[in-house]
Amino acid sequence: MADVDDAGWAGRSMARVVAPARPRKLAKVPFVELAEGRLQGVVSSGSDVGRVYVSSITANTHAYHCSTNNNRPCGGLGGAPCKHLQTLANEAVLQYGLERVARYLRVEPDASTNTGAELLHGLNARHEPSSAAVVFSRFLRYLSYLEVPGSTTPLPELHWFPSTRVAS
Amino acid sequence: MRGTQIAALTAGHPAGLTDALNLVEGLDAALTRGLARVGDEDAAALAGLAGALATTPLANLVAEAVDKIIAGSGAHEYVAALAGARSAVFGAVHDALLGQVDVAFERSRAPWAPVPPAAPDEVSPAAPGEMSPALAGARAWLSEVAVTGWRGVNHELVAGAGSAVEAALAVPELRRLAVLLDGLAAELRACVPVARMPQLPQRRWADLWSRGVLLAQETAAGDTALSVAERVSGRLLPLAVDVHEHDTAVQFQVHALLEPAGGGPPRLVRTAVGAAKVDSIVGPALWRLLPAQSVLLAALAQRRGVLVSDVPIRGADVYWQDDRARLDEPVDPFAAARVLLPGALAAAPHPVDRHPAGIAEPVLIEGYAVSAQEGGLTVELDGHRLAVAVDRLPSCGPLTPELVAASTACLGLLRWDAGQWLLQPVAVQATVKRKIVAVHTGDWACGVTDAKAAKADAKAGDAVLVLRERAGRLLRR
Known part of the structure; x- marks a missing residue:
């Protein structure tokens, strides 16, 4: 929402509302999103290629959880966010930028905060088990976009969504 | 383009433009506050819109809708009439602006050629008299958004778009609606709670909302169906590619000159190819989403012409069929534009x-x-x-x-x-x-x-490949 103070913004059809995701490597964290009131996503297991962890932190309560997609709790949850949650937060900051992640989690990062893990460290977060199923099914739905066939019919509505270079 | 042509565009607005935009702004403000309880100011704006359309075929429809909405109804038919009214006003603005271009550039433009209504089973995926569930879901969400107003949008309302998008995405004829709803919902999701935003992109959201409502009507897609398209053969000289993307869609629209095989003036045409994607696929990786369009991609990368044979065309839109295209000689787009663009025949868009x-x-x-x-x-x-x-x-x-x-x-x-x-x-x-x-x-x-850019692209890794690998492992279970 960089242009939000611009007086003409409200009257522009092409107002840019969401900055495009910044490129990042996807191997460790194939999926991260700010949705449903949570920072949530899926972290690949470091040891087993067939296993993923589902990690989330709620925006307004800062309750967090991490488990396998089969709901086995992560062993790293010892009173503080585990390394999966830290990795997730780091990748969220890479993808969305610190400002947007902080705003979503309703925190004001201080000047020394640069990474997602540092942002988590500054929270008064607490552990609260939640179901992995909701997040995992969103991930599967996300992946299913790659199965949607391409189109050769014009989509005129996409003129409202010009591709833009990531602001450097 | 000459300086005098810039002057012709920028010297003044078409007559009535400011009044038209004021009408729209009034409606957009009402949509921002929501139609659940229409205050005096918004009621006046809605009445103004109805008044402006009083001499058009929409007159009775819009007047009744405005009365009902002010009285507290949020029924879809009334909300849809407002979307229709707004689209009609912008349609007139569009025509005036495009007219300005055509005068400045002495560009000839073929009018849209309407076709007789197709048989009902070709128009809608649902049987006559029975609305498709995908359309019903989209309408319900769009109505709820209008009644609530942008300011009232919260996580629950945004999440409600999910099932409408999913249902529309499963129906190829509703791809436009699905892509639009997904793009709008993603913006709303990023802005929740909207009430805390200092300023809203109310023109933009109302644009997307009203187009969405139009596309959610049964008859929306019928007139662009491929079955009614004319067919052309000839040489396509690509001028430029315009790229559109949001989190889950990308479209490459190629603007080109078409030299018809049968002779006649070149036509100014466009052809679009697109793919579904996810938000983390960005940058040069976007091109890799189009493996089936190799002739078109090669024509762009090598700046070559393309011979197309018997491909469908509606207005200015050539429907791309890679198997009916083959690469031709190199073409310098600047030279092609210099020589052929001034005399090319443009075409008006679908209404x-x-x-x-x-x-x-x-x-x-x-x-x-x-x-x-x-x-x-x-x-x-x-x-x-x-x-x-x-x-x-x-x-x-x-x-x-x-x-x-x-x-x-x-x-x-x-x-x-x-x-x-x-x-x-x-x-x-x-x-x-x-x-x-x-x-x-x-x-x-x-x-x-x-x-340098290739190195950066390689460093980021192949997003499409990584996600397909994950999908392969996890979707199989």
């Missing part, structure tokens, strides 16, 4: 698509000066200025603001937004290290050709 945001008229401009001001670029020719839409340079190509600033010739698309004409560069000739180079948005269609 539903008449909105200023859809205006993208190819132009060639040479011998200008570029100046940077207020964070943007402006081109100046014979003392007449035109702002450059630098925020429309795509992430997947080599064209940068720096190249535009160093350029002396530009192929661009004329755009209009918020009362202003803009030049969207799609190719430039610029002096780099004392050599003249031509840079086009489609140069990387078959892979990144710049060493």
Whole structure:
């Protein structure tokens, strides 16, 4: 929402509302999103290629959880966010930028905060088990976009969504 | 493009433009506050809109809808009438603006040729009298949004779009609706709680909302069905590619000149190919989503013409069929535009698509000066200025603001937004290290050709490949 103070913004059809995701490597964290009131996503297991962890932190309560997609709790949850949650937060900051992640989690990062893990460290977060199923099914739905066939019919509505270079 | 042509566009607005935009602004403010309880100010705005349409075929429909909505009804038929009224006003604005272009450039334009209504089973995926569940879901969500107002949008309301998008995405005929709803919902999701935003993009959201409502009516898709298209053969000379993307969709729209096989003046046409994607697929990786369009991609990357045979065309839209296309001789798009664009025959869009945001008229401009001001670029020719839409340079190509600033010739698309004409560069000739180079948005269609950018692309890894691997492992279970 960089242009939000611009007086003409409200009257522009092409107002840019969401900055495009910044490129990042996807191997460790194939999926991260700010949705449903949570920072949530899926972290690949470091040891087993067939296993993923589902990690989330709620925006307004800062309750967090991490488990396998089969709901086995992560062993790293010892009173503080585990390394999966830290990795997730780091990748969220890479993808969305610190400002947007902080705003979503309703925190004001201080000047020394640069990474997602540092942002988590500054929270008064607490552990609260939640179901992995909701997040995992969103991930599967996300992946299913790659199965949607391409189109050769014009989509005129996409003129409202010009591709833009990531602001450097 | 000559300085006098810029002057013809920028000297003044078409008659009635300000009044039309004021009508829209009143409705947009009402949609921001929501239609659940219409206050005096919004009631006056809605009545004004109805009054403006009093001499049109929509008169009774809109007048009744406004009465019912002010009285507290949020029924879809009334909400839809408002979307129709807003679209009609913008349709008139579109026509006036495009008329301005056609006069300035002496561009001839074929009117849209309506076709007789198709049989009902070709128009809608549902049987007559029975609305498809996907349309019903989209309508319900769009109505709820209008009744709630942008200010009231919360996580629950945004989440409600999910099932509507999913249902629409499963029906190929409803791809437009699905892509639109997904794009709008993603913006709302990023802005929740909307009530805390200092300012809202209310023009934009109302644009998307009203187009969505139109596309959610049963008859929306019928007139563009392939079965009614004429067919053409000939040589296609690509001028430029315009790239559109949001989190889950990308579209490459190629503007081209078509020399019909049977002779006659060249036609100014477009062809679009697209793919579904996810938000983390960005930059040059976007091209890799189109493995089935290899002829088109090669034509862009190698700047070559294409021979097409017996492909469908509706208005200016050529429906791309890669197996009916083969590569032809190299073509310099600048030379093609210089020689053929002035006499090319343009075509009007489908009536539903008449909105200023859809205006993208190819132009060639040479011998200008570029100046940077207020964070943007402006081109100046014979003392007449035109702002450059630098925020429309795509992430997947080599064209940068720096190249535009160093350029002396530009192929661009004329755009209009918020009362202003803009030049969207799609190719430039610029002096780099004392050599003249031509840079086009489609140069990387078959892979990144710049060493530094290729390295960055390789470092980021192949997003499509990584996600497909994950999908392969996890979706099988």
